Amino acid sequence: MASEFNVFWEILSAVASHEGVEETALDPPLFEAVDTDALEALYANSPAESPQPTVSFVYRGHNVVVNRPNEVEIQPAEETA
Numbered sequence: 001m002a003s004e005f006n007v008f009w010e011i012l013s014a015v016a017s018h019e020g021v022e023e024t025a026l027d028p029p030l031f032e033a034v035d036t037d038a039l040e041a042l043y044a045n046s047p048a049e050s051p052q053p054t055v056s057f058v059y060r061g062h063n064v065v066v067n068r069p070n071e072v073e074i075q076p077a078e079e080t081a
Contacts, residue, residue: 011030
């Protein structure tokens with residue numbers, strides 16, 4: 001079963017919305033922060049009712065947390081000492 005949502009665009013939309021910019025203004029490209037093909041494949045064949053993996057990574061100074069293909073959270077990146 002293919003995912004109903006494109007995770008790549010959900011992430012771009014969430015980050016752009018959080019920053020108040022257009023998706024096209026985001027630089028560097030998302031694929032420099034995470035393997036977007038692997039992320040899409042991870043969610044592509046998962047039935048919506050089954051447990052979904054959570055993926056998190058840092059992009060543009062934010063922690064991006066993907067809980068489901070259509071559930072993306074943007075959080076401040078944790079600073080390391």
